[in-house]
Amino acid sequence: MREAIATTQRWVIHIESRLIAGHDGLNTDAINRLAGELATLHQRGLDVVVVSAGATAACAGPANAAPLPLHEAQALAAIGQIKLTNGWAQGLAAHGLQSAQILLTQDDLSHRKHYLNARSTLQVLLGKGVVSVVSENGTIASHGIRAGDTDSLGALVVNLVQADVYVLLTEVQGLLMPAAESGQADTFIDQAAAGDATLDRCAHDMTERLGFDVRSWLRSARLAARSGAHTVIADGRQAGVLDAIARGAPVGTLLTSDTHPAASRGRWLANQLPMRGVLEIIAGSYPGESDASGITALMVLRVEGVFQRGDMVVCRGADGVELARGLVNYSAQEIQKLRGQFVEAFSRQIGYVAEPDIISRENLVAYAAP
Structure with missing residues (x-):
């Protein structure tokens, strides 16, 4: 299955805010490095859509170290979105890539007219070789900005553009099976079916130990799997991680889908x-x-x-x-x-x-x- 990843054409890459957040805002060095990784994929001829968290993190500082009321968080997201967009535009431009900003909410993609408009725009941008950077519209969204669950938006974008691969770049190398399940030390999960029920215990245990919601990664992987996409959860701090995944190297945890994208979309259109x-x-x-x-x-x-x-x-x-x-x-x-x-x-x-x-x-x- 790893080898099959190397033959895919369209990827959605979700980048968690912790990867690009610095002490006083955005970590431009991290953004520039990741932009270089995206350029490598582009040179391989892959269609790439980026889903980036980090608008609120772009305004990081003592004032928002603690959880904020919703409207204050939305205001910070409005300020930070400009910084986030400029950061990606400059980082990608340094590697000869043109970028575009797409602001969406999960509600947008549940509205069929908005869904079609967003899909048409993204298809045109992909056809022009532009790297679209999708972010949650934190000024009007409430779910993601409260829960930090922009992973779900990424999985919905997978369906929107009919992607083959969904990459979740995080701060961990992948999923770990806890010792209680394996009978020994924690075991790295190289590959599993996205729907495997044993992964729930794994995600719960990692959430408890790491302090951030690994369960949302699993939910997103399963949502992407229903659209026919395979998911790779990998460490975004690892140099060359995207190129390694594209080459079929055993990087991160691969969660596979047993659904063909066209068949999945056909059932949705025909029956839902x-x-x-x-x-x-x-x-x-x-x-x-x-x-x-x-x-x-x-x-x-x-x-x-x-x-x-x-x-x-x-x-x-x-x-x-x-x-x-x-x-x-x-x-x-x-x-x-x-x-x-x-x-x-x-x-x-x-x-x-x-x-x-x-x-x-x-x-x-x-x-x-x-």
Whole structure:
């Protein structure tokens, strides 16, 4: 399985605040070193999205040594976010990489329209070779800023960009099985299935001993596994750690997923979301299961229902047979104006182009031809 990591294409890398926090704010040396590691991955041709904690830590000092009321913590995050963004921008620029700032909350990714907007933005940035630095929008978020659980945001970004690998860079070499479980000294866990129940005892024991929440790492790894991504928990202070993981070296703890990303996303699309409308499409024009195309405006004959961008719709032939279903990039009213049109006409018809397809292939579950 380690060797399989070396063949993956898209990574989400979560960087804990403790790795980049200094006594009086950000540790720019640590950021610059990690930026160099990211540049190495970029040179390998990997797509990389960074999820960075540390906005509040950027304002570290005596005033916030103790837990703060929520609104004070949010205010500090607002100040620190600028410092964090600039730190990453300068660190990555030193290695010839362009960066972009993406501020999200977990609530954003539960809203389908926001989800699609964020996904489209990230896809464009990845296509341009830009390293997106995703941070929790601490000014309006409450969960992560209270619990410090930005790991979960990282796992949600894995689903957002359909990543193959989720790397959690921490201050430990990986997960350790406590002596009570192994019957001997604590044992380093090289590899395990993310869903392995014995890992819960391990995460609980490490949380009690280390004083920070290892259980959140495990929850995030399991969330990423449901999206089909493997997780590596590794020591972010180790020089060359990302390159070593990319080479398939036995670095950190590998938590494996038994779910294929496409299958996982297909089940989510097909079974978890309510249907908001129907598109009747030209018989024989719909994509098959192995087709790489989506549903274009040229395919659409008729629109039924009232729905918005990000809603789930059913695609049917004129005979009423369901052919596919997926998340639309345009509202029902907009699709009514766009049906039968080439993408070049979109701006003239509705004033903008969100996506070239009515339903993008990655947001579509197509069934085999009847």
